[in-house]
Amino acid sequence: MLETYVKKILSSRVYDVAVETPIHAAPFLSERLGNTVLLKREDLQPVFSFKIRGAYNKLALLSDEQRACGVVTASAGNHAQGLAYAARHLGVKATIVMPCTTPEIKVRAVRAWGAKVVLHGDAFDEALTFSQKLIKEKGLVYIHPFDDPDTIAGQGTIAMEILRQHQGQLDAIFVPVGGGGLIAGIAAYVKYLRPDIRVIGVEPEDAACLKAAMAADERVVLSQVGLFADGVAVAQIGQHTFEVCRHYVDEVITVTTDEMCAAIKDIYDDTRSICEPAGCLGVAGIKKYVERENCSEKVFIAIDSGANVNFDRLRHVAERAEIGEKREALLAVTIPEKPGSFKAFCQAIGKRSITEFNYRFHDNAEAHIFVGVQTHPDLDPRDVLVETLQKQGFPVLDLTDNELAKLHIRHMVGGHCEQVTDEVVYRFEFPERPGALFNFLNKLGARWNISMFHYRNHGAAYGRVVVGLQVAEAERHKVPETLDSIGYMYWDETDNPAYRLYLA
Structure with missing residues (x-):
């Protein structure tokens, strides 16, 4: 071999x-x-x-008859650009099926090289299936992005x-x-x-x-x-x-x-x-x-x-x-609700830089702070920071690896509402494209009252939503069935400690 x-x-x-x-x-x-x-x-x-290498090598080895038929492929972007570039160089017509979630920079580049772009599906495998249909319907020659x-x-x-x-x-x-x-x-x-x-x-x-x-x-x-x-x-x-x-x-x-x-x-x-x-x-x-x-x-x-x-x-x-470099810790810290508490907390942090600080009044007894602190994986790791705060009497919850905290809670701190009862919380991810949020809300329907909603889209390939729903205890078993029918990835965050501290 x-x-x-x-x-x-x-x-x-x-x-x-x-x-x-x-x-x-x-x-x-x-x-x-x-x-x-x-x-x-x-x-x-x-x-x-690198995809230009494999795409061109395969295209160059086709017979004249195969090239005359035109070629098609499915790609998340880079193979598409490589094939489009190679096809233009060799004078071959190319059709590229790309997932709808493909970054716009890749779609524009493929079109700029002269290939026809068809957007279909949310991931590569759906685009691949559709490209196979074009082979049968139009007699195109398939150029596989990797398995050849x-x-x-x-x-x-x-x-x-x-x-x-x-x-x-x-x-x-x-x-x-x-x-x-x-x-x-x-x-x-x-x-x-x-x-x-x-x-x-x-x-x-x-x-x-x-x-x-x-x-x-x-x-x-x-x-x-x-x-x-x-x-x-x-x-x-x-x-x-x-x-x-x-x-x-x-x-x-x-x-x-x-x-x-x-x-x-x-x-x-x-x-x-x-x-x-x-x-x-x-x-x-x-x-x-x-x-x-x-x-x-x-x-x-x-x-x-x-x-x-x-x-x-x-x-x-x-x-x-x-966070990926272990140079930032996200912490939930409880302090007494009394004058001087913030100062005492900052003294406990010492000379470390605070990257984020969120607070809102909770009750007369204690306050919950959401704070980001610079750390160093070797010189000042986050477990040392947590231990230091705990020794000085501050209850600490490390949220650095908590996806709900990183994606949503840090932007929503201070949202307690005593009037909301029977609330369940779910976090969703769905492929991002124009109209995606409307489509999500439409599928969610109006069966239960939405008591909390936060949506973030900052250039990722998928939209992220956290939703609070008011669902009576007797109906809670019906929620997963409804959410499964929507077809998006979701997580039950009702018991997430970040939610319980700041929003429940």
Whole structure:
């Protein structure tokens, strides 16, 4: 298997349109981690993503008759741009089916390269199904975004460049994983020539299709896929890609959204470039690996796979990066409702910077403060801060890992209402698009009175809502059935301590 892929990689025609991207050092991150971190800058390709390699290689290998039929693909964006660019170069008509949640910057770019864009579904797999219909209806030739040997070989040229550009110590390559085309191509080439180098996949925790397949030793379909890292939002690893990965990928690491946001900041600090969420996965994986293994003086390369990110999504990245870097703690602190309490609390905080402070009168006995405090993962970790406050007599609840607190409560503190009774609280996520909020409210209907509502959209691929409903105790068992019929992901937050403290 490996020899076949290596031959395909060596004969790939990617350099008709792709460039050999550099490997850049990440000095700040390297110093912090005590290991050498290098970045393979695939964000510097003409379409700002590695996907141009596999798309062009596959298209270039089609027969003249196949090209004359026109081509179609399904893509969350980067493969779409690569195929559109390649098709224009070769004079082939291309139709691209993209999920409706695809960042606008990617949709505009695909259209700019001359391809026809069809928006369908909320995730890649729905777009894929629709693209298959177009093959039957219009006789188009399908160009798979990852699950094709020629596409895999095109992506594998990255490994060929890495081993040529960096011939010294190299302990591991950290690769973002969506459908698996990139990591399969890299693993095939690296394990054939340098089996001593570890190939490590990195996936978001909420889109870890390769990790699930490796654990089951067979391809599985994820029931839900997170959309923050839209470039890797795939529910099932490819068949061809998994055959390579199951034998030649050493392990798969998963990371959180906060850890991805922190990694985007790390890459910016070292390169002054902004990568997309999928593009930072390699760096996020290195950080997690180093923390787990407590290693030093190793040499790691992360594939910086793309830079196609909506500018307004950076608000979310900036908001969560400090938490992902463990440099901010979000705390609920109870203080006596009497003069001097605020001063005493600030003295307990000491010289630490307060990033956020929210308060509203609760009752005559005590006050609940929602506060953000700068911390340092090594010099001043948040558990030390919590312990310090508790020793000085302040009841503290650490909300740093509480999604409801991070997404909503911090913007709603002070909303107690004694007149509201029989309240249940649910948090929702749904694909963001024009009219999404109206559609959500329409599906929710008017069966129960809405007693609280908070909606945030700050450039993410999905809208986030927290809803309070007044539901009599006798009817509460009917709520999940109604919410299931809406079809959106939801969580019961009625017993969430952040809600109980500030809003109940």
